[in-house]
Amino acid sequence: MTISGDTQFNRLQPPKLKLPPELGASYGGSSSQYNLSGGRIAVSMTWTYLLRGKKAGKFILPRIQIPYGGKTYTTDPITIEVLARSQKPGPSESRANTFTDTFNGGVHKVEAFVDNTQPYVNEQITYTFRYLYNTRIPSLDSPKYTLPAWTRFWEKTLDQKSNRREVVDGTPYWVAEIRVALFPIAAGKTRIEPAKLSLPTSVGFGRIDGLKVLVTDPIEIDVRPLPQSGKPATFTGAVGQYQISAQADRLELEAGDGLTLRVQISGQGNIETLTPPAIPALPNMTVYDPKITDAIGEVGSEIQGRRTYEYVIIPSKAGNWTIPAIAYPYFHPQTESYQIARTVPMTINVMPNPNGAIGTTTTQTVQSDVRVLKQDIRYIKPDSLKLTDQSVYPHKRASFWALQIVPVIVVLATWLYQQQRAKRDFTQLRRQQAAKKALSAIEAVEKQISRGPAAAFAALATGLYQYIGDIFDLSPTGLNPELARQQCEAAGLSEAVTTRLVEVLTQCDYVRFAPVAANPTDTENALNRAKTAIYAIEKERQNID
Amino acid sequence: MTKAGKLAFAFYVLSFTFGGNLHLYAQSQSTLEASYRRANAAYADGQYQQAIEKYEQIAASLPSGIVYYNLGNAYFRLGKRGKAILNYERAKRLIPRDKDTIFNLKVAKAQNIDQFDLVKPLSGFSLLYGALHPDEIAWFGLVPYWIAALSIVWLQFSQNRPLRRVLRYIAPVGCLAWLFSLLLVSLKVHELIVPYAIVTVDEIAVRSTPDSGAEAIALPLHEGTKIQIHEERRDWVKIYLPEENAGWLPADGIERI
Structure with missing residues (x-):
């Protein structure tokens, strides 16, 4: 129930309904709306009641009276027919496209329709999907909708309107609406499958009770083919209502310079699928492929806009040249006839180029990328390159093998050198320490002289032979006094020193191997002579080295 | 190393570096280069047959990638696609990464x-x-080989323990890299000495036996097709066809790369 007026309502109480007993009612809330009209405020206030028929039959909703400002306003009586359940589903009954929320007391329903079920190919029809509800949405989650797949249509979603109130069959609803512009691709019968709305539902106090899926009815479409009669030879499939215009950025230029011709097609229809207009043959002019820009919008639910083709044209010869009218045929679905839009012819004054240059232009780049016209081999190598024989492979080169062998030789030579050096170092060390070791051995014998002369002389002999072996880089094993003499003489030692050493060694052998008795004095003398001999040899060795 | 040894070593290094061209001066370098310039001039004038004769003379004395490339171009201009592909393939062996050669070969094929x-x-x-010439592979192998050798030599003298530890790793790794390079060189050389050939006549029949009266066992091959020769017998060569079939081609219809 709506009350309208031109002033602000004050403290207006909801009207009281006197309903017949066959009808039940629940209060659905109120809303008010203010509009500025002719400098005055127009006000309307609406109270919503949900009526529920308790049994079938015709009932009269009596007049409702509202007292305001000293006057009483009265409505007309309304006859309400309540049908039996089997006759027609009522709003409180659930259908595939309807859900009755018994807890919150209201209805959710979906519907889909098109504005034309018999369009021509490529003629726009508008598909509308609506979600209507007159109770609160029973969840914080928004309902989710799924539109059908547009397999046989070129589609563009139109701007969405905000939710609004609308009375449908006497019942006020909130309405959410989605509209899609469709352009049939091919003739023939087709079906738009149902759209779906997934509605989270509850049974009480915000508890989610699963999803309720509402489904719209399918829509049968019969797409009509474009008529053959009257179809222009140059028709390329544009359907709608179009105008065409052409404009050149200059009408005077020199041969070889370029001009830009903008051809604009505007109107209602599927702008994005328009084909370029046929440019008439232009002798003495080169026309390059156009650059295309679109500006598309909508008026009401109709797609409309403009498409601009920018052609770069380069005249090659001086003269007054005419760009004839450019025709653009299209099919007009309202009049069901073919029409031809035309531009106005224009004349271009091409002056001779004083430089004689052809093809130079300063207008803009005329190619978006390089186009290879013919694949050809690359040119020969230049004279400046140096010729070298590249055919001899490594295994045929001496240098290859040399470079393989040289490291082996270097490594082997280094190894041999290191071996020699190590050996040399050992001999040197042995010679350097020979006297020291020998004198230590003699001192040890002096300390153990009490063990008897045989043992003392044996130890003395061992020490002396080790000394001789060390200084001449020989093994002490197998040495005897005569060999010792020969080594000393060969080394250039004096005969006196040699004889002194040999005498001590001979005495040692006598005592060790012959039954010759020796007293401690002989032993001490022998040890002293041995030391003297070693000192003398060391002195002479230093002189010799 | 003695002075003579050093000189010999330097000679080998130079010889290797400059591609072993020290032996080829039977015809002097300057004469060849003058001939090359004349061939290029003939090509530029559109005298392709004349250019071909000169390029062929140079290539016989000095197998060079750029000469084969230019020769291929001259044949291509005369419409002899088989000969052009043959010479591009020859050039590709010697200058395997040359983009011009690769491109022209693709265009011709x-x-x-x-x-x-x-x-x-x-x-x-x-x-x-x-994409490597065998010389380049050999060079790549020599570097780790020499590093390994120097590591071994250094090990003989160095008393620095951490350094010796590093050198003990470098030496075997370098030796392995060197052995691997030798393997690659041998494979590459083996690949290069595989007898490939190009069909240089318009059409050539594939016969079941090396006999011009034998039955043709496949559709004929056409100019420019690359084949691999598996056997040569008098004036015939054996090739393998798909599914293990073998056929024979007359040798005068093909030319080895």
């Missing part, structure tokens, strides 16, 4: 009637060395 080659696929190693 795109005009072939037979859009296939009758050759065995290369080994997996060819991915490693495909």
